Amino acid sequence: MKLIDRYGRKINYLRLSVTDRCNMRCRYCMPAHGVEKVTHDDVLSYEELYRISQAAVTTGIEKIRVTGGEPLVRKGIVPFLERLSRIDGLKQLVLTTNGLMLDEMAYDLKQAGVKHLNVSLDSLNANTFAEVTRGANLVKVLAGLAAAERVGLPVKLNMVVMRGVNDHEIERFAELTRDKPLAVRFIEYMPALKEPGWQKLSLSGHEVLERLGERYRLDAVDRHELAGPACEYRIPGAKGTIGVITPITGHFCKSCNRIRVTSTGKARSCLFSEKGVDLKPILDSEDQLALQGALRTVVTLKPDMHNVSVDQCDHTAFAMSNIGG
């Protein structure tokens, strides 16, 4: 079965947030005062998340990305992933993590059937890293990356580029791809929180590529069918790739292939839109067909694109940690 939206886009990718909790406090993701915690009763059980995933695959989803908050802080995540990976028809189970707990968990994630990891890492300097994450320990994340490599889990590294904060490290991140099969992706800062003055942090993917182009030849890499939003390149001879994700200056909404479900069961048609369906009452009714119908409805609600740019953002402010990015 195929899920096609009103604009002819094939929707085959579900971003499933399993928790709003996190062991970091990244400045671009959460406000300084933190976010209101969802109560235990409001968070979907693993059984409910599994039923949603099953319904999603039945309706046409082929790739599930488990996200958070930080997905690895939720107790019981490994057996849950193991169960998800066995859903008939699911082609890819992947995970986005901040990497803090990877050192201990990489092996189990691999055993559970996770195919690759996206790890968020905004700086290779311990002080800058602590500044951006409001106190997290870079050494732990680097140990996590080493563990992923050891167990053979391919990694995409996500770096949110912020002018004057970490943009001087772009070349250093690009250099990582020479000897390691990493996919390094430079992400444009999104004003999810709409904090005043966010524009001064903004740096376009175009500028990233221009800067890298001054130093390296970059050969374009072909996209595959279940690819995410990155445009990817390779330094000749490098083991890894370099990508830019440009949600602000060159949004990829035309090729959008995804829906989202939050840890409280809100199915969301778009990262920047609250249009969606609350799955919780449907889950309570135990009607799996109704769940499939609700997910199809979410697809019909997808906007053609978002309206966020450096000059304009009319969305309601939100913490990415509540949605999963």
Ligand SMILES: Nc1nc2c(ncn2[C@@H]2O[C@H](COP(=O)(O)OP(=O)(O)OP(=O)(O)O)[C@@H](O)[C@H]2O)c(=O)[nH]1
């Ligand atoms: N605007 C927008 N940004 C997105 C969307 N999906 C992911 N992102 C952002 O892209 C960055 C990388 O997200 P990831 O969780 O690594 O997922 P991905 O890039 O879709 O994953 P791949 O499938 O591995 O390429 C994050 O900053 C996300 O918030 C989307 O649909 N719209």
Ligand SMILES: C[S@@+](CC[C@H](N)C(=O)[O-])C[C@H]1O[C@@H](n2cnc3c(N)ncnc32)[C@H](O)[C@@H]1O
């Ligand atoms: C919300 S996090 C959840 C998963 C996990 N905690 C992590 O950090 O990888 C998912 C992704 O969203 C990205 N993200 C969060 N806020 C962002 C923002 N304002 N602009 C761009 N990307 C953002 C993070 O860098 C991360 O790659």
Ligand code: SF4
């Ligand atoms: S980006 Fe990820 S690690 Fe950072 S605060 Fe948000 S959810 Fe946590």
Ligand code: SF4
């Ligand atoms: S902003 Fe919305 S429409 Fe655009 S790619 Fe993201 S989810 Fe899709």
